[in-house]
Amino acid sequence: PAAPNSGDTKNLPLDTLINLDHGDPRMYESFWRKMGDECTFVIKGYESLSxxxxxxxxxxxxxxxxxxxxxxxxxxxxxxxxxxxxxxxxxxxxxxxxxxxxxxxxxxxxxxxxxxxxxxxxxxxxxxxxxxxxxxxxxxxxxxxxxxxxxxxxxxxxxxxxxxxxxxxxxxxxxxxxxxxxxxxxxxxxxxxxxxxxxxxxxxxxxxxxxxxxxxxxxxxxxxxxxxxxxxxxxxxxxxxxxxxxxxxxxxxxxxxxxxCKRFGSPEGDNFFEFSKNLLTKRWEILRETVKKTQMFTLPKYPLQHCNYTGDVTQAHPAFAWIKYKDGMDDCEMLFKEHKILTRGGKKFGTDPGFVRVSMVSREEEFNLLIDRLSMIQGLNNVDGYAAEIE
Amino acid sequence: PAAPNSGDTKNLPLDTLINLDHGDPRMYESFWRKMGDECTFVIKGYESLSxxxxxxxxxxxxxxxxxxxxxxxxxxxxxxxxxxxxxxxxxxxxxxxxxxxxxxxxxxxxxxxxxxxxxxxxxxxxxxxxxxxxxxxxxxxxxxxxxxxxxxxxxxxxxxxxxxxxxxxxxxxxxxxxxxxxxxxxxxxxxxxxxxxxxxxxxxxxxxxxxxxxxxxxxxxxxxxxxxxxxxxxxxxxxxxxxxxxxxxxxxxxxxxxxxCKRFGSPEGDNFFEFSKNLLTKRWEILRETVKKTQMFTLPKYPLQHCNYTGDVTQAHPAFAWIKYKDGMDDCEMLFKEHKILTRGGKKFGTDPGFVRVSMVSREEEFNLLIDRLSMIQGLNNVDGYAAEIE
CATH class of the missing domain: 3.40.640.10 (Type I PLP-dependent aspartate aminotransferase-like (Major domain))
Incomplete structure (x- = not known):
């Protein structure tokens, strides 16, 4: 569902600044929406006063x-x-x-x-x-x-x-x-x-x-x-x-x-961790593919390990992408900001400003815009006239 | 409704320690119970994630x-x-x-x-x-x-x-x-x-x-x-x-x-401040009467003032009673504790230990026990054999 250029971006103007500085976990809304009234919380006016x-x-x-x-x-x-x-x-x-x-x-x-x-x-x-x-x-x-x-x-x-x-x-x-x-x-x-x-x-x-x-x-x-x-x-x-x-x-x-959370592959799709892991796995695949194409950035590699919970051998799909500019650019946060992506730069984490931390748990439409814009950073090297386009 | 010795104390064993140290505002539960579903709060599983x-x-x-x-x-x-x-x-x-x-x-x-x-x-x-x-x-x-x-x-x-x-x-x-x-x-x-x-x-x-x-x-x-x-x-x-x-x-x-809160005397009794003020006024009347009878304690006096909200001339009915032992006893908090009333002693408020602060916003049954026990402190001076009773 996380294909770039999908209809999900239609609600956001193309020039909207997307805020991936915080790890605001709105990715999970779709799961909880699907669960309906089972997770509705009700409290009466006289309860829990103490x-x-x-x-x-x-x-x-x-x-x-x-x-x-x-x-x-x-x-x-x-x-x-x-x-x-x-x-x-x-x-x-x-x-x-x-x-x-x-x-x-x-x-x-x-x-x-x-x-x-x-x-x-x-x-x-x-x-x-x-x-x-x-x-x-x-x-x-x-x-x-x-x-x-x-x-x-x-x-x-x-x-x-x-x-x-x-x-x-x-x-x-x-x-x-x-x-x-x-x-x-x-x-x-x-x-x-x-x-x-x-x-x-x-x-x-x-x-x-x-x-x-x-x-x-x-x-x-x-x-x-x-x-x-x-x-x-x-x-x-x-x-x-x-x-x-x-x-x-x-x-x-x-x-x-x-x-x-102990039932896997159930038709209801009501295992929260299974749903979330699948979604993050897809997002990471798309991100890795996009980053690879740009040839400008690298991502951390995570080891394959046996997960006692799923029983599978799998790798990490973190809530943040820790993106490094290959050529040691001074201010990667600024570069992303020019492309209307708010991130948090490496300096705030006690390391060099060639890194940015980017949330992977945003809403679908923001993730899609991230992917679109990351692809356009690739354009910076390859496409004439791109610099003017981002003014 | 706050008469001492009323049936409201039946749920509490007579020797229960009543905690009037905090101002736990459970007095208000009865109002909110009366308001029914109008104050019920409902939130769905997918709301307010951000x-x-x-x-x-x-x-x-x-x-x-x-x-x-x-x-x-x-x-x-x-x-x-x-x-x-x-x-x-x-x-x-x-x-x-x-x-x-x-x-x-x-x-x-x-x-x-x-x-x-x-x-x-x-x-x-x-x-x-x-x-x-x-x-x-x-x-x-x-x-x-x-x-x-x-x-x-x-x-x-x-x-x-x-x-x-x-x-x-x-x-x-x-x-x-x-x-x-x-x-x-x-x-x-x-x-x-x-x-x-x-x-x-x-x-x-x-x-x-x-x-x-x-x-x-x-x-x-x-x-x-x-x-x-x-x-x-x-x-x-x-x-x-x-x-x-x-x-x-x-x-x-x-x-x-x-x-x-702008309608007074409505038959529904749904003005929160009117309800609460009436209840506190009654409690204070009972407290003042009881304290007077004991001849051992004093309470602050509050001036009569015009209240812009009610339009009446009225005095304060605070959420705490600030009770002073007349004869300057060392530790009034201890005296109350011996009578199974937890209060907060004057020392914690930067003043002398002859004072105690007692919550006036407890549940009805606790307030009634307070009044019963305060009356019994009077008994300490007047009734033979009382000391044995409180061991």
């Missing part, structure tokens, strides 16, 4: 029990993370959970701010999160490859990585380090599921799992209940908990996904 | 236009705040908005942390919010009455005040000060509406306005759009926006309140 969701939960009093159940059901069905023996903390997106982790694993009594690092290219928001209010508890210390201080540190391990899509482990291997695993993209549509992870602190988000970014629901699986309790305290002071409407709606959505 | 709500809003890209409209409609109908010429920023409760304001009105370039003060007794959470991550931008500097530094400062003005329910203005009056007005309780059920306020930064929350605390929706009315933009930036890095489900549901609820 601040409290579950005062008896020792780890997180504002976590809705239904959300807790569906998170466990989903990880169990997919096999991407262990939940037995873990505390679950819900957050307003996984961003808030990362703030909460930083608070939970540091202390005002320590002599210095704890250094926080991530291997470049790293998720651009980490820098902003770390610097936001100039905390005395922690500080951003840049690329993990260059960290050589003999002191406690926190390493953020993003796997699959944002922006590059590769599976990663920690880079600094030293005593006194705390690892935070950001696993937002460790779902079968993006990457082969090779094991059920059981790290100390694992962050997930509905935004990237099912595409419900507007709900702002993330969750942390935390091995040490004392860390979970401190995270909950952070959330209490920061926002007094997390939207109940969002928690209850996402609980319903995750449960629907979990209930149907 | 991060974005209104990319064209220069002040706040994640504010749902429907929420913006109903906030303006409600303030217009009640006449408690001006919205013309203001930017609206939505937050995950007003707590997050306070964090955002502190970020927005300070700068990493300033030589020192900006002092933040509030007149005692002040809302206990301010201290926690200010100290949370040891920000280099701002610091908690205690009671505004004692602030005498000759440097920029921020004063938090809570009006009506939490915990004491009185109307307040700024205490420090000096150049270079920034005022933040926390107006969570400036609604007609709690206090006479004497003017339509137009301060630089005004914070409101659905939790206290309609009782939808579980939704975590607050809003700020901000005169300077540059401040609003910085607040939005804070929210972007902190939580990438605010739950759309909550925004859309609260938009519906606020609109229902606004549409009906």
């Amino acid at each position: 601040y409290f969701s579950n005062p008896k939960n020792p780890a997180c009093w504002f976590l809705e029990p239904k959300l807790e159940d569906s998170i466990k059901a989903l990880h169990g069905a997919v096999g991407n993370a262990v939940t037995d023996g873990y505390s679950i903390v819900v957050g307003t997106g996984s961003s808030q959970l990362l703030h909460a982790v930083l608070y939970a694993v540091t202390s005002p009594d320590q002599p210095n701010q704890t250094s926080v690092v991530a291997a470049a290219p790293y998720y651009s928001s980490y820098v902003e999160i770390l610097n936001l209010v100039r905390s005395g508890l922690y500080k951003w210390d840049g690329d993990a490859h260059e960290f050589d201080k003999d002191e406690p540190y926190i390493e953020l391990v993003t796997s699959p990585n944002n922006p590059s899509g590769v599976i990663r482990g920690p880079v600094v291997s030293r005593d006194g380090g705390i690892l935070v695993h950001d696993l937002a993209y460790y779902w079968p549509q993006y990457t082969p599921i090779t094991s059920s992870l059981e790290f100390d602190i694992m962050l997930f988000t509905a935004s990237k799992c099912t595409g419900h970014a507007g709900s702002r629901i993330g969750w942390a699986l935390v091995k040490d209940i004392e860390v979970a309790k401190k995270m909950t305290k952070f959330m209490e002071v920061s926002t007094i908990g997390v939207s109940k409407e969002s928690q209850l709606r996402v609980a319903k959505i995750l449960q629907v996904v979990a209930d149907r | 991060y974005f709500s209104n990319p064209k809003n220069p002040a706040c890209w994640f504010l749902e236009p429907k929420l913006e409209d109903s906030i303006k409609a409600l303030h217009g109908a009640v006449g408690n705040a001006v919205t013309d010429g203001y930017s609206i920023v939505v937050g995950t409760g007003s707590s997050q908005l306070l964090h955002a304001v502190l970020y927005a009105v300070t700068s990493p370039d300033q030589p020192n942390q900006t002092s933040v003060v509030a007149a005692a007794p002040y809302y206990s959470s301010y201290v926690e919010i200010l100290n949370l991550v040891r920000s280099g931008l701002y610091k908690w500097d205690g009671d505004a009455h004692e602030f005498d530094k000759d440097e920029p400062y921020i004063e938090l003005v809570t009006s009506p005040n939490n915990p004491s329910g009185v109307i307040r203005g700024p205490v420090v009056s000096r150049d270079g000060g920034i005022l933040v007005h926390d107006l969570a309780y400036y609604w007609p059920q709690y206090t006479p509406i004497t003017s339509s306020l137009e301060f630089d930064i005004m914070l409101f929350t659905a939790s206290k306005c309609t009782g939808h605390a579980g939704s975590r929706i607050g809003w700020a009315l901000v005169k300077d759009i540059e401040v609003a933009k910085k607040m939005t930036k804070f929210m972007e890095v902190s939580t990438i926006g605010v739950s759309k489900e909550s925004q859309l549901r609260v938009a519906k609820i606020l609109q229902v309140v606004a549409d009906r």
